[in-house]
Every structure is written in structure tokens, then in C-alpha cells.
Amino acid sequence: MDVVESKIVGYLADRRGWQPQTGVGRLDYPLLDNGVLDSLAIIGLVGFLEREFAITVTDTDMMPDNFETVRCIAGLVRAAQQVADR
Template sequence: MDEMEQTVLAYVAKEYLEEDDDRELTVDTPLISGGIVDSFSMVSLKRFLEKKYQIQIPDADASAEAFDTVTSICTVVRRFRPN
């Protein structure tokens, strides 16, 4: 797991898991289809990524599929990150 994956995973756990939620998150845990993050609360994740990595993610690229796992989220971030 690289640094970006660790950062995103830590944010997702803090932002979306309840204190008594004992589910273990990995970079491949389905977040949206798995019912951990819903489309309503996904906006804070997108904003976190944009602020943290100084990028703009178009809404079309922040789809439920693209944001379903930490791995896929990091793929999106890298795509919009300046080289």
C-alpha cells in the first residue's frame, strides 16, 4: 500500500465508519456498492481529495464506480494530478 492509498484509507475509515463498526477496510473493500459510503455523503470524500492533492475532479469522473474502492479512487486522483 503506497502513501496515497494509506491517506485515503485513513480518511475513509475516519469519515465513514461508526465507532462501533468493526468492519476491516482494505484498499479493495467495496465502499459504495458495499453500503459504507452512499452517494449523498460521497461529496466530502471528493472535496478531501481535491484539497489534499490540489486537483479538480469533474463530477463525471467521480462516479459511484470510480469511487468504489480506495484503489480506484487513487487511480482517479493520479489521473488528475499534475506530473
């Protein structure tokens, strides 16, 4: 798990009470399907991501697929960082 993924897991554990399983499986745990994230929780998560990683999450980024798993969220962050670096 890299730094981006670790910070996302930490946020979800602290703010959403998520007790992630150990190992790589936690990166692919279905957050939406299992109620870890809902629409309001995503708004809070986006604020955290924007502050923590100095990115902007656009309206087009606000698709459920981008928030399905920690791995998906980390991919969103990395893509937004590349846009910010341009």
C-alpha cells in the first residue's frame, strides 16, 4: 500500500469507522456496496482529498466508479495530481 492509499484508509477508519481487513484485499473492498460510503460521506471525503493532496475533484470526477474502492479513489487522486502538475 502506498502513501495515497494509506491516507485514504486512515481517513475512512477515522471518519467512517471502517475496520479494513488486513492485506491487499482492503484496497478492493466495495465501499459503496457495503455502506462505508454514501453520497454525504463522499462529499466529506472529497474535501479531505482536495486538502490533503492539493487537488481539485471536478464535477465529472464525481462518478460512483471513482469511489467504489480505495484503489479507485487513489486512482482518482493520482489522475488529479497529474492534471495539477500540467
